[in-house]
Amino acid sequence: MKLPKIDGERLWSAHMAMAQVGRIEGDGVCRLAASDEDRAGRDLFARWCEEAGLSVRIDGIGNMFARRPARDDTLAPVLIGSHLDSQPTGGRFDGAFGVLSGLEIVRTLNDAAIETEAPIEIVNWTNEEGCRFQPSSLGAEVAAGHIALEQGLAAEDENGITLGVELDRIGYRGDSGIALNARAYLEGHIEQGPILEENGEDVSIVQGSMGVNAYSVTLMGVEAHTGTTPVTRRKDALYAAARCITEVRALAEEFEPDGRATVARLLVEPNARSVVASKVVFTTDCRHRSPASLDEMSRRLRQIVDRVSAECGLGYTMTPYWTVPPRNFDADCVGALEAAASAMGLRHRRMVSGAGHDAIPVSAVVPTAMIFVPSRGGVSHHVSEYTAPEHLEAGCNVLFQAAVRLAGIADAGGQRA
Known part of the structure; x- marks a missing residue:
């Protein structure tokens, strides 16, 4: 018919x-x-x-x-x-x-x-x-x-x-x-x-x-005055977040064209002028068609957050909120x-x-x-x-x-x- x-x-x-x-x-x-x-x-x-x-x-x-x-x-x-x-x-x-x-x-x-x-x-x-x-x-x-x-x-x-x-x-x-x-x-x-x-x-x-592995990351630093606190003495959560964002972008480029990695949402505290950020929450995800590559990207993503936090003197949590094979x-x-x-x-x-x-x-x-x-x-x-x-x-x-x-x-x- x-x-x-x-x-x-x-x-x-x-x-x-x-x-x-x-x-x-x-x-x-x-x-x-x-x-x-x-x-x-x-x-x-x-x-x-x-x-x-x-x-x-x-x-x-x-x-x-x-x-x-x-x-x-x-x-x-x-x-x-x-x-x-x-x-x-x-x-x-x-x-x-x-x-x-x-x-x-x-x-x-x-x-x-x-x-x-x-x-x-x-x-x-x-x-x-x-x-x-x-x-x-x-x-x-x-x-x-x-x-x-x-x-x-x-x-x-x-x-x-x-x-x-x-x-x-x-x-x-x-x-x-x-x-x-x-x-x-x-x-x-x-x-x-x-x-x-x-x-x-x-x-x-x-x-x-x-597949998608998505995480909520919290970076925990210390508030400080932006005019009086030397840069080397700061525990700046926003600076650490910026470093994470840059490295996540590099990770994404490494796994192109079949992979994706992104930081898409950023919340800053206290989000005030003249105050070094004490807390940043951001969402990040990695995506790939291959299960093995997705696992590798997820491992590398966690390594980025762990290393940057340590180098910046911060505490952190990294919690998965969405996982799809x-x-x-x-x-x-x-x-x-x-x-x-x-x-x-x-x-x-x-x-x-x-x-x-x-x-x-x-x-x-x-x-x-x-x-x-x-x-x-x-x-x-x-x-x-x-x-x-x-x-x-x-x-x-x-x-x-x-x-x-x-x-x-x-x-x-x-x-x-």
Whole structure:
């Protein structure tokens, strides 16, 4: 059976409508997890799903599942989705593309009156960004069984408010089971990097992800007057942090192109003029596709902090807060996406994800694959983030073809076609 194409204009309109929820200056959005803006985005998504004839359920960590029934509704569904929460100054397409692609796929199936053999479900995962509650992809991690539900609900933001309390407040703490039961999970996402655009390619088929080891480091020195204390007598936590940052950057360069190492967040105390910093907290992570190389980078990272602290006369703590092993995505799901891109004549490549996505924890328990579509200038997590309508449309068509292939089509006699 020749499948129709998705409606690219309708897909773009859905993105522009969702972008009005939590809109901020510069065409960006702010929909922090479990915020009022997140509730508004969820409400809009739920209304669209119900209008499309889908049943919506919410699990115990707030993940939303919108189900399109099938000829054999007892079969495990094909999941399609991503997330609707954003960074504080996020863009219009990060996360939303995966969720809204799922919606457009269902709308296209409805328009063509196509019945699938197995159900299709659209999923909106809770707290993918991890900027309000840690860790990232918290909803998917709980659903995959990597984090206990109680632990996930107890995650606190910087004001000490728990995710569970906020989900209750916005009305999105559900009571359905959290165990994942699916035959496949497909996720569409913007690339958040420059490779596709620079090479003039339409889509990438993501075959797996880098592993991540992330740490919170606290350097402990002594406050002193910047005008009266000789430099050689200081225990300057900020100076030590600067040295760590420089050496982490050198470590990253040594392991390019397959590795990453970064210091991304810095808190300084007392953060006062004329006072030598007595305490600095920073986050750092290393990433690599190879487990052995990831272990080596992590060992070197700890050596940097230990040596610099000793040379600067400081105490320190280094605590892991996020650990994800390298993942390989399912060969059949990768093949379905690749076959769809080839059949449509799209310029495509295989790629490994350096960023975290909901697909990564899900892939441990459900056959999974992803696609990326180009990001203009490689920009993401910024108000200027942009992906052209034609690239969204092409990516959604790849997801559509692969999802239907994995779910199967029932003919008029109820047999799989």
